[in-house]
Amino acid sequence: MKQFMVFVRKEFYHVFRDRRTLLILFGLPVMQILLFGYALTTEIKNAKIIVIDNAKDVNSEQLIAKIRASTYFSIVEGDDMGAAFRKGEIRCAVVFPPGFGNDLLHGNTAQIQIVADASDPNTAKTLTNYLTAIINDYQQSIQPMVTIPYQIQPVLRMLYNPALNGSMNFVPGVIALVLMIICTTLTSVSIVREKENGTMEILLVSPFNPTYVVLAKAVPYLVLSLLDFIIILLLSVFLLDMPVRGSLVLLFMESTLFIISCLSLGLLISSVARSQQIAMLMSMMGMMLPTILFTGFIFPLENMPLPLQLISNLIPSRWFYFIVKAVMLKGLGFGAVWKQTLILAGMTIVLLTISIKTFKTRLS
Amino acid sequence: MPQQNSDAVILNNITKTYNKLPAVTEISLSVKKGELFGLIGPDGAGKSTLFRILTTLLLADSGTATVNGLDVVKDYKEIRRCVGYMPGKFSLYQDLTIEENLNFFATLFGTTVSANYGLIKDIYEQIAPFKTRRAGKLSGGMKQKLALCCALIHRPEVLFLDEPTTGVDAVSRKEFWNMLQRLKEQGITIVVSTPYMDEADLCERIALIQSGSILSIDTPAAIKAAYPDKLYAIKSAKMHQLLKDLRAYGSCYAFGEYLHISGVSGETELLAYVKEKGYTDVVLKEITPGIEDCFIRLLQTGGAS
Numbered sequence: 001m002k003q004f005m006v007f008v009r010k011e012f013y014h015v016f017r018d019r020r021t022l023l024i025l026f027g028l029p030v031m032q033i034l035l036f037g038y039a040l041t042t043e044i045k046n047a048k049i050i051v052i053d054n055a056k057d058v059n060s061e062q063l064i065a066k067i068r069a070s071t072y073f074s075i076v077e078g079d080d081m082g083a084a085f086r087k088g089e090i091r092c093a094v095v096f097p098p099g100f101g102n103d104l105l106h107g108n109t110a111q112i113q114i115v116a117d118a119s120d121p122n123t124a125k126t127l128t129n130y131l132t133a134i135i136n137d138y139q140q141s142i143q144p145m146v147t148i149p150y151q152i153q154p155v156l157r158m159l160y161n162p163a164l165n166g167s168m169n170f171v172p173g174v175i176a177l178v179l180m181i182i183c184t185t186l187t188s189v190s191i192v193r194e195k196e197n198g199t200m201e202i203l204l205v206s207p208f209n210p211t212y213v214v215l216a217k218a219v220p221y222l223v224l225s226l227l228d229f230i231i232i233l234l235l236s237v238f239l240l241d242m243p244v245r246g247s248l249v250l251l252f253m254e255s256t257l258f259i260i261s262c263l264s265l266g267l268l269i270s271s272v273a274r275s276q277q278i279a280m281l282m283s284m285m286g287m288m289l290p291t292i293l294f295t296g297f298i299f300p301l302e303n304m305p306l307p308l309q310l311i312s313n314l315i316p317s318r319w320f321y322f323i324v325k326a327v328m329l330k331g332l333g334f335g336a337v338w339k340q341t342l343i344l345a346g347m348t349i350v351l352l353t354i355s356i357k358t359f360k361t362r363l364s
Numbered sequence: 365m366p367q368q369n370s371d372a373v374i375l376n377n378i379t380k381t382y383n384k385l386p387a388v389t390e391i392s393l394s395v396k397k398g399e400l401f402g403l404i405g406p407d408g409a410g411k412s413t414l415f416r417i418l419t420t421l422l423l424a425d426s427g428t429a430t431v432n433g434l435d436v437v438k439d440y441k442e443i444r445r446c447v448g449y450m451p452g453k454f455s456l457y458q459d460l461t462i463e464e465n466l467n468f469f470a471t472l473f474g475t476t477v478s479a480n481y482g483l484i485k486d487i488y489e490q491i492a493p494f495k496t497r498r499a500g501k502l503s504g505g506m507k508q509k510l511a512l513c514c515a516l517i518h519r520p521e522v523l524f525l526d527e528p529t530t531g532v533d534a535v536s537r538k539e540f541w542n543m544l545q546r547l548k549e550q551g552i553t554i555v556v557s558t559p560y561m562d563e564a565d566l567c568e569r570i571a572l573i574q575s576g577s578i579l580s581i582d583t584p585a586a587i588k589a590a591y592p593d594k595l596y597a598i599k600s601a602k603m604h605q606l607l608k609d610l611r612a613y614g615s616c617y618a619f620g621e622y623l624h625i626s627g628v629s630g631e632t633e634l635l636a637y638v639k640e641k642g643y644t645d646v647v648l649k650e651i652t653p654g655i656e657d658c659f660i661r662l663l664q665t666g667g668a669s
Binding site for chain 2: 207
């Protein structure tokens with residue numbers, strides 16, 4: 001046990017004396033959170049639009065004021081809609097026909113043309129929906145008294161995330177991504193480094209049980225990864241206004257489980273990789289892409305062809321992502337995530353067993 | 365537990381190939397308890413492979429080996445307890461200080477620095493002034509001293525040192541060999557490899573190795589005594605031309621500022637030959653062969669045994 005503790009202490013020395021490791025350990029999560037929280041988002045804010053007002057009456061002015069007041073749009077000056085679209089200066093255009101107010105008040109029907117740049121279909125759809133909503137809203141405000149005899153009024157409620165805050169979706173994904181990359185990269189690199197430096201030879205020619213080498217490597221990174229998890233959590237709560245609705249303890253336990261599964265994966269990589277570069281490449285590239293693709297936080301898994309959906313089941317981060325969302329955003333308890341937890345635990349046990357079994361007690 | 369056997373290390377027909385390239389072929393040798401045994405050979409001779417097989421890091425393709433009477437395959441765990449190993453490449457933690465390295469390895473072997481301080485005292489005192497310096501920033505000689513301390517810290521019964529003096533300056537090399545002599549007096553069996561032929565004389569017995577095969581095993585004195593004929597050192601102002609001419613006459617090679625030549629019938633005949641070739645300034649003397657001369661001779665004859 002004393003040997004084990006000394007080994008763990010040695011690992012901490014390595015981490016805190018190597019600037020590169022520290023950067024990966026603490027720079028990466030902060031960067032990722034800020035990147036996904038602020039820069040990479042599918043929300044639409046301040047989309048540039050042109051309003052061409054051929055009516056110039058009270059009603060058109062009022063409607064324009066409403067559009068201007070919304071945070072979704074910023075109105076660009078100009079009247080050549082076609083040129084602006086071609087140059088990509090605007091996403092959308094709103095055209096009022098002449099006599100808009102007159103048609104509305106006296107003819108009972110008025111038209112507004114909405115033109116959107118559908119080369120990005122999702123954005124175009126979202127923008128036209130927003131505009132339609134604003135217009136409907138205005139229509140109701142000018143005739144509050146009129147009631148149509150048969151009316152179905154959909155009452156919308158956005159559960160868990162009423163403000164449709166995009167980072168709600170990303171943060172759990174980023175947590176999974178960051179933990180995955182950090183755990184696998186750092187453990188695999190740290191073991192391969194011992195091989196490269198030749199210190200593994202001395203470690204093996206000692207009474208220290210090789211299995212303990214593996215475990216002693218994993219413990220420091222487990223602690224550091226949990227630290228990372230806390231940092232990410234703090235950043236997302238205080239910077240990105242993420243709620244933590246469920247039990248923090250449960251969240252921690254689940255994260256620990258996920259971290260252990262990632263560490264085992266890192267150990268597995270280290271027994272295959274011959275150099276630190278290869279280990280780095282395998283864990284960074286080999287883990288990042290599947291995690292981004294198959295976790296579901298960027299591309300919805302439901303839309304994928306069946307074979308890909310089946311593959312996604314093998315990715316531990318997929319299950320962890322589900323758990324984090326359930327606990328953090330929906331405030332659900334263990335009862336709701338026990339199945340996913342069981343799958344994750346199974347994966348962890350398999351990975352850990354394989355990585356301890358494949359750890360070589362001799363060279364090559 | 366070690367058997368009551370006077371041999372600390374026994375290799376029996378050990379063969380090992382890497383990707384069909386033979387590293388060592390049919391090597392058999394034994395090292396007595398308490399002996400300072402040298403494996404002498406150039407780079408790529410297979411010395412490190414032998415060390416790795418003996419330290420249980422590699423499995424031989426065929427043949428058997430024991431260390432302290434323990435089989436390297438079956439009893440590898442016990443062997444790892446009782447041997448000290450210093451790999452050819454500096455293999456301590458470069459980002460840990462001298463002290464941290466030593467403490468780490470002491471604990472790893474289930475002991476403490478103070479428990480066996482007596483054994484390493486002489487060596488450690490030389491590097492102790494730098495004990496807070498990181499191992500990566502030490503000079504070559506100091507690194508080797510630290511590595512030796514770490515390999516000794518658990519008082520091993522057999523010490524394996526793979527090229528401990530490679531890349532170390534002449535003074536440190538001499539010091540290092542003095543330390544080995546003192547360790548030998550403590551009863552530790554030492555197997556050391558070196559590519560430097562001049563270090564062979566410092567061993568009790570040596571094995572000359574080339575391309576994975578043993579050329580000869582004996583005491584350095586016996587190997588030198590077995591040199592089959594007379595050896596001469598010769599020099600002249602035109603060394604390059606002289607070497608060319610003498611190669612046509614006998615077995616000749618450059619050795620420092622002289623040429624060494626053997627396989628000639630006698631001194632007078634040799635002098636007559638060089639006179640005939642037009643050299644007037646030659647210096648010629650008969651010399652006793654060194655290990656390197658023996659090594660070269662054995663290479664030419666393809667091994668004595």
